[in-house]
Amino acid sequence: MNLAALDLNLLVALDALLREANVSRAAMRIGLSQPAASHALQRLRDLIGDPLLVRTGARMELTPRALALRAPLAQALDQVRGLFVTEAFDAANSERQFRLMMPDLAVELLMPPLMAKVTQAAPNIRIDVVPWRGPAIFHAEFARTIDMVISIGNAFKGFHRQLLYTDSDALAARRGHPLGAGLKTMDTFLSARHVAVTLRGQPEDLIDTWLRSNGIERRIALVVPSYIEALHVAARSDLVAFVPRRLIAALARQLSLATITPPLDPGIDEQYMFTPTRAQMDPGSTWLRSLMLQTGGELDRRS
Helix, strand or coil, rough: CHHHHHHHEEEEHHHHHHHCCCCCHHHHCCCCCCCHHHHHHHHHHHHHHHCCCECCCEEEEEEEHHHHHHHHHHHHHHHHHCCCCCCCCHEEEEECCEEEEHHHHHHHHHHHHHHHHHHHCCCCCCCEEEECCCCCHHHHHHHHCCEEEEEEECCCCEEEEEEEEEECCHHHHHHHHHHHHHHHHHHHHHCCCEEEEECCCCCCCCHHHHHHHCCCCEEEEECCCHHHHHHHHHCCCCCEEEEHHHHHHHHHHHHEEEEECCCCCCCCCEEEEEHHHHHCCCCCHHHHHEEEEEEEHHHHHCC
């Protein structure tokens, strides 16, 4: 590819198209007309040699190539933005304190590898993680007190959203569970006793919202406020937990858990990094975002 002939604005358009999977919404995101966004999509298709967005029924979906591009493109654009930050961030000598909000599953998956990078590059930096509190907390006052949020969901006003990593859901059951592989069948899945996870600010487990939309009700025996608590209960009882697959894999050996593919597929989970708009040109925040995007990309590449 001739980089001299590459228009950086095309990469901005590609980022919007990959985030929205919709030409109209992508156009609105970056201030283009719909015809201009469609023209950019066609140029990108020619440049990359992939359709990127394909119509499936009434909606557009990303191709596998497009899905693979999302995280590395977001990281690359973030690094480009960092080139124009005039004030340098001296990570090695900084004693800055960052404040992050994320659910327990993100702490388990992201913080150990992230802290290895932080410790090496910035040994005097401190990171405070506060518990997830739900979307109602996303307001201007909160944005002034936080450096980063890890969450699923749509963009929030005053926050910039970037894809961090993807996941899927599976059943966790203790090794030797009496239902065993039978949990792969719908009848056994529905007869099993489940531990559900309802995070603060949510009315119910998101899995149950999806199940109900498909006319399915599972048998809930216990509700807990965190994914790790759900896995601990599943490891020491005959309850099963329908949770993100990567979290089961991370704790399977420690807790003697088995990962079982359920008889239904809720689709791909997308975990995002949200940063306040005010932090976009802050050199310290740019540095931390780059490390977090790198960590999320490494997680995705292990799948």
